[in-house]
Amino acid sequence: MTAPRVRAWHRVWGGMLALSVLLVALAQQFPQLGGFPTGLVLNLSDWLNAAVTPAFEAARPLGVLLSALAETPLAAIRSALAWAPWPAAILAVVLIALYSGGWRLALFAAAALGTVVAMGYWPKAMNTLALVLVSVPAAVGIGFALGALAYRFPRTQPALIVMLDVMQTWPAFGYLIPLLILFGFGPTAGLAASVIFSVPPMVRNTLVGLREVPPAIVESALMAGARPGQLFWQAMVPSALPQLLVGVNQTTMASLSMVIIIAIIGGFNDIGWEVLSAMRAAELGRSLGAGLVIVLIAVLLDRITRGFARRGPRVMQARWLLAGLVLALVVALVLSGQDLLPGEQGQRWLRRIDGWLLDFVAWSAPFFAVLRNAITYGVMLPMRIGFSGSASPMVWGFALTPEITAAYVLVSAAIALLLGWRSPQRGIIAGFAALLFWTGLPGFPWPGVFLVVGVATWRKGGTGLFALAMGGLALAGLSGLWVPMMQSVYLCAVAVLICFAIGGALGVIAAESDRFSAFLRPISDTLQTMPQFVFLIPALMLFKVGEFTALIAIVLYAVVPPIRYVEHGLRNARADLVEAGVQMGATTWQMLWQVKLPLARSSVLLGLNQTIMAALSMLVIAALVGTRELGQQVYVALSRADAGAGLISGAIITCVALVSDRLLRSRSSIHRKVPE
Amino acid sequence: MLKKYVTVAVSALALAGLTSAPVMAAEMGAAGEPIKLAMLEWTGAQISSQIAGKILEKAGYKAEYVTAGNYPHFQGLADGEISASVEIWLNNVGEVYPKVLAAGKVEDLGTLGLKTNEGWIYPKFMEEICPALPSWEALKDPACVGLLATPDTLPNGRFLDYPADWGSRAATIIADNNLPLTAVPSGSEGAMLSELRAAEAARTPLVMMFWAPHFILAEVEVGWIEMPVCVDQSNEHCIMPPDVNKVVWSGFAGKWPAAYQILKDFRLSTEDQQKMMLAIDEKGQSLDAVTTAWVDENEAIWRPWVDAALN
Amino acid sequence: MAQASSRIMLSCKHLWKVFGPRPAYYFDTAGYRIDPEALAARLRGEGHIPAVVDASFDVKQGEIFVIMGLSGSGKSTLVRCLSRLLDIEYGTMEFDGQDLARISGRDLIEIRRRKMGMVFQSFGLMPHLTALENVAFPLKLQGVARSEREARAREMLELVELGSRLDALPSQLSGGQQQRVGIARSLAPDPDLWFLDEPFSALDPLIHRQMQDEFLRLQNQLKKTIVFITHDIMEACRLADRIALMRGGRIIQLGTPAEILLSPVDDYVADFTAEVALSRAIRVRDLARPAQGEPPEGPPVPAAAPIEVVLPALAAGQRRFRVEGDGGLELEAGAVLEVLQRDARHGFRADGASA
Ligand SMILES: Nc1ncnc2c1ncn2[C@@H]1O[C@H](COP(=O)(O)OP(=O)(O)O)[C@@H](O)[C@H]1O
Numbered sequence A: 001m002t003a004p005r006v007r008a009w010h011r012v013w014g015g016m017l018a019l020s021v022l023l024v025a026l027a028q029q030f031p032q033l034g035g036f037p038t039g040l041v042l043n044l045s046d047w048l049n050a051a052v053t054p055a056f057e058a059a060r061p062l063g064v065l066l067s068a069l070a071e072t073p074l075a076a077i078r079s080a081l082a083w084a085p086w087p088a089a090i091l092a093v094v095l096i097a098l099y100s101g102g103w104r105l106a107l108f109a110a111a112a113l114g115t116v117v118a119m120g121y122w123p124k125a126m127n128t129l130a131l132v133l134v135s136v137p138a139a140v141g142i143g144f145a146l147g148a149l150a151y152r153f154p155r156t157q158p159a160l161i162v163m164l165d166v167m168q169t170w171p172a173f174g175y176l177i178p179l180l181i182l183f184g185f186g187p188t189a190g191l192a193a194s195v196i197f198s199v200p201p202m203v204r205n206t207l208v209g210l211r212e213v214p215p216a217i218v219e220s221a222l223m224a225g226a227r228p229g230q231l232f233w234q235a236m237v238p239s240a241l242p243q244l245l246v247g248v249n250q251t252t253m254a255s256l257s258m259v260i261i262i263a264i265i266g267g268f269n270d271i272g273w274e275v276l277s278a279m280r281a282a283e284l285g286r287s288l289g290a291g292l293v294i295v296l297i298a299v300l301l302d303r304i305t306r307g308f309a310r311r312g313p314r315v316m317q318a319r320w321l322l323a324g325l326v327l328a329l330v331v332a333l334v335l336s337g338q339d340l341l342p343g344e345q346g347q348r349w350l351r352r353i354d355g356w357l358l359d360f361v362a363w364s365a366p367f368f369a370v371l372r373n374a375i376t377y378g379v380m381l382p383m384r385i386g387f388s389g390s391a392s393p394m395v396w397g398f399a400l401t402p403e404i405t406a407a408y409v410l411v412s413a414a415i416a417l418l419l420g421w422r423s424p425q426r427g428i429i430a431g432f433a434a435l436l437f438w439t440g441l442p443g444f445p446w447p448g449v450f451l452v453v454g455v456a457t458w459r460k461g462g463t464g465l466f467a468l469a470m471g472g473l474a475l476a477g478l479s480g481l482w483v484p485m486m487q488s489v490y491l492c493a494v495a496v497l498i499c500f501a502i503g504g505a506l507g508v509i510a511a512e513s514d515r516f517s518a519f520l521r522p523i524s525d526t527l528q529t530m531p532q533f534v535f536l537i538p539a540l541m542l543f544k545v546g547e548f549t550a551l552i553a554i555v556l557y558a559v560v561p562p563i564r565y566v567e568h569g570l571r572n573a574r575a576d577l578v579e580a581g582v583q584m585g586a587t588t589w590q591m592l593w594q595v596k597l598p599l600a601r602s603s604v605l606l607g608l609n610q611t612i613m614a615a616l617s618m619l620v621i622a623a624l625v626g627t628r629e630l631g632q633q634v635y636v637a638l639s640r641a642d643a644g645a646g647l648i649s650g651a652i653i654t655c656v657a658l659v660s661d662r663l664l665r666s667r668s669s670i671h672r673k674v675p676e
Numbered sequence B: 001m002l003k004k005y006v007t008v009a010v011s012a013l014a015l016a017g018l019t020s021a022p023v024m025a026a027e028m029g030a031a032g033e034p035i036k037l038a039m040l041e042w043t044g045a046q047i048s049s050q051i052a053g054k055i056l057e058k059a060g061y062k063a064e065y066v067t068a069g070n071y072p073h074f075q076g077l078a079d080g081e082i083s084a085s086v087e088i089w090l091n092n093v094g095e096v097y098p099k100v101l102a103a104g105k106v107e108d109l110g111t112l113g114l115k116t117n118e119g120w121i122y123p124k125f126m127e128e129i130c131p132a133l134p135s136w137e138a139l140k141d142p143a144c145v146g147l148l149a150t151p152d153t154l155p156n157g158r159f160l161d162y163p164a165d166w167g168s169r170a171a172t173i174i175a176d177n178n179l180p181l182t183a184v185p186s187g188s189e190g191a192m193l194s195e196l197r198a199a200e201a202a203r204t205p206l207v208m209m210f211w212a213p214h215f216i217l218a219e220v221e222v223g224w225i226e227m228p229v230c231v232d233q234s235n236e237h238c239i240m241p242p243d244v245n246k247v248v249w250s251g252f253a254g255k256w257p258a259a260y261q262i263l264k265d266f267r268l269s270t271e272d273q274q275k276m277m278l279a280i281d282e283k284g285q286s287l288d289a290v291t292t293a294w295v296d297e298n299e300a301i302w303r304p305w306v307d308a309a310l311n
Numbered sequence C: 001m002a003q004a005s006s007r008i009m010l011s012c013k014h015l016w017k018v019f020g021p022r023p024a025y026y027f028d029t030a031g032y033r034i035d036p037e038a039l040a041a042r043l044r045g046e047g048h049i050p051a052v053v054d055a056s057f058d059v060k061q062g063e064i065f066v067i068m069g070l071s072g073s074g075k076s077t078l079v080r081c082l083s084r085l086l087d088i089e090y091g092t093m094e095f096d097g098q099d100l101a102r103i104s105g106r107d108l109i110e111i112r113r114r115k116m117g118m119v120f121q122s123f124g125l126m127p128h129l130t131a132l133e134n135v136a137f138p139l140k141l142q143g144v145a146r147s148e149r150e151a152r153a154r155e156m157l158e159l160v161e162l163g164s165r166l167d168a169l170p171s172q173l174s175g176g177q178q179q180r181v182g183i184a185r186s187l188a189p190d191p192d193l194w195f196l197d198e199p200f201s202a203l204d205p206l207i208h209r210q211m212q213d214e215f216l217r218l219q220n221q222l223k224k225t226i227v228f229i230t231h232d233i234m235e236a237c238r239l240a241d242r243i244a245l246m247r248g249g250r251i252i253q254l255g256t257p258a259e260i261l262l263s264p265v266d267d268y269v270a271d272f273t274a275e276v277a278l279s280r281a282i283r284v285r286d287l288a289r290p291a292q293g294e295p296p297e298g299p300p301v302p303a304a305a306p307i308e309v310v311l312p313a314l315a316a317g318q319r320r321f322r323v324e325g326d327g328g329l330e331l332e333a334g335a336v337l338e339v340l341q342r343d344a345r346h347g348f349r350a351d352g353a354s355a
């Protein structure tokens, strides 16, 4: 970009700032400039319902057919797993683990499944496994087909990528009602939601895998006289296999994370159901136990699929594996029909955890109350109601007198000018920050939001992004969800800030210390695979119902990407440049700030992006602790079986996610690289 | 509402018909096909469901238990994927139930017989710090309200309301009586229980909306606030004990006539349910064992229902 | 060394290959092509890459035809046009009497299966197949039964002296071994026309010579018609019967190695060949002439040997050498000395330049 154009943009942003200041000032007089005017709200959800409900009801026969198709194998797998006595099943899994990953994995498999049995969750875990065994092949098949078609017809790719992003960001609760109308009550609706969510990684990996098949392989196959089908199946697919297996792996993980959604509908008596019931009864022990089962299954499936993706020698040969599986079958036949499951002891043990938690709560309540109040007064309230709202005797101990207002205006103008003198960009940013701090994020005048977002999207992404952003904002306003949307943005923004502060620091330490990194890794894995519902209970007990607890829940989940990406970026900073820095005599601190972090910039940005996505995806779950944002709207719609309202709330969340994603992502990094 | 009275009237008529002509035994119907009973999320409903199923089994039917979410399961009932759900709290049915009831896809079989309660509760220790409790007047006392205040609700006290998706009347009632309280939606049942447990453990004050029977009431000692006189008797301004009814799929009576009669007569007392909840949730006994024990010990209660249907 | 028959195996006339947004636009009427240079310049000016410009040549049966040029000069593109991995914009290609440019997909597959083989710079081995399976791959595509194709693959691997590594995956083989597998694979269906696109460039320079020897040994045995791509003039001179020298998509000179070395058409070619030690690159037969008068004394020198083999005898004072074979050819000292003088001049110039 050339200098004059940059300067022109500075002028545009300067103008926007002036306009926003004007709007904020005017909003004091004309409240219709503050929140979106209610007069403009339309009954969108009713219109949508009038269109959607009949459409889905008309498609019902198809849904019934599909659910029959899905439920037949599901029932078969489920009864097979229920029939197999656990010692035989464990033997089989341990053998597969041995074949795929060697002795250590086999040992882990034995220990993990033993734990599941001991906790008394075996039957439920098998039901969950049955769900995964149906949804993963379905998602892998669909994803592979879509990816292959998109590879074949490259023109479809941009549209497909957007569709995948939508599938991954649209909260599943938001489209559960239409799915229920379509498929009827039962696991199929949940399976469909799970497939929708877990197909995208398979498509992406298929596309990348096929694209990255070395041209020489394609050409050599062509020169060997391969027909198109032979070329695809015998040369390209096998060459892309490692990448495809990465896709299978990610799809499996995504599918497991949807187990809870399937359970919301019910009908399957699986582990997700157990997590939900435990959450409902606020029993930490049980929900931790059930959550642990999900984590263990996830880790096991992850390692086993990765093991299969690996090329190279195996501990044992395939025919020994086969023999072992036959042996497991024999054991199953011998043991079948006997009641081998342990009693309730494990469950009783789990319940003790609740006692400990309550003791801890009783002991630590004053401390956490102080923490909660400090952050609420210091961070959350200012960001929600702004300086103008929090400067009251009740919150900060002083009132908003004209003198204080004047002082605020003067100080912030001075800071903005001072910074702007050296670099206009910083001055403009400081100006907007001061303005936001004055109104609070949700209180920013709505025309200002339209303006700022409009200019930003126009500049960064062109008409497509601009249209998406404006459409999302208009949808939120017209459907009466302006305030919940701004609340969501505010909650996510606070969460992302905190996540980056904590996660960034942890990532920096982890990049410096292998030990700390090794210590952090299982924690990160657990935070990402453990159903979030589990963390809600202790958070609730310590911090009570409300936004703050929601914030904690969001942070617990979204703190993982910054840890991973910052560590990844720092560790992969180009060694020669780092050496150059050392050679120039940089101190450790200078190295970090002036050499490594700038080098890790793209990875850190990607981490920011993923943090935002994670935070947005937690909104719906955080609603369970009592929030007032879009996630809550999704629940309200779910309980009212209001398909339209659910779709609209979901769509707004998706718009927010897509717009922030595209704004942060440079064009070159469209393909996400996730550090392992 | 009218619709509900009509169904109640219809079932009353049916009941009358039954008692006046006991000789008219019902057919077994498709006894080979399992009757699918909903197992909703909370223990009480699971107990009711298991007991109903075990009684049906005694009568020669097959029972199958389908775990189901409260809101989605109405769709299942309407489609016949679920045959019956025996503990439906009519104060919390969302918007599908009224629709499918009106469309005649499900049938209300009348009360389960639980003595329910709904209202505002507080942990018992609060009577020491707000001596005016259990009277609602205590919530006007600034000292007491100050204890309930949080940053979000200042200067008002915080009132923990039902989750937003359940619908709630606390705000109207607070306004009706000019109470210095702010209703905060709780998000979920788990959130309410967590708060109540934590309040009890840490002895922090709390006032919240709640209902009975519920297993937590055996664990945490609570008091029920004596509510002010309602402005009017409407649902908006007044809390009345909710009805808990049994609901079946509309094809139920045709398919399993005798089972239909049994479910219609089926009742469960609050005391029995509460005892079983305690055994399961607190003592960690299994649902199956506890309900089997009840069925074994209380043949005197259920045998007449089976006999009336079969003979 | 090749004994090319006069039968023409592959004949190309006025081949054009252009990369860019709409290459076809420039070839819909004949007028543009009257001056290839002008068209190429125009294409470059309008955002296109003319990778092959008006290339015409014939490849004779049994000949090693080397296409040489710096990287980016269009060699790979040209050979990919010949194998129809790329479609040409304009021109005719005749292979074994068939119009290769307009052949149907089915026939093309058939030709590739039985008549063409290709070796790639980056090997192009299937990572999931063993050496044996890789070599058997083309036969598998043709539907040859397993035992038969594996026997053939084994035979091919023996030929490239890899009979002991049949079950190795490509990742377990060295670069040279991988390329031998690639060579064996391309030979498995016994093709008539063999394309090699810089087959040794990705290998360690130390084993170049060894691979070249092996290649020549194979060719002596198999007598294929070969189109060989390289950017290495020494390699070209060692292997070629004829060389086509490319620059910017054009073939700027076409001839035997000696013609190119001894009479470069322009300074570019001269510069290109300057580094070559002529005494090693020029062969006896390139300078041989029919014997005049008495046949020379002494043992005969091989026709394919570089002229440096006569240097010891030359130093000893011998002036005429009998050339092996019954053509009655002789090599005369004056011709050799002339070449040696050129070498010396080049050396001097190179020294002068570096001084
Ligand atoms: N697929 C392609 N698309 C666009 N340009 C290409 C493509 N392949 C080759 N080129 C261009 O054509 C020219 C000749 O390339 P190539 O035949 O690979 O050269 P060589 O093999 O002699 O190194 C180069 O300028 C190259 O950039």
Ligand SMILES: [Mg+2]
Pocket: C075, C076, C077, C198
């Ligand atoms: Mg090349």
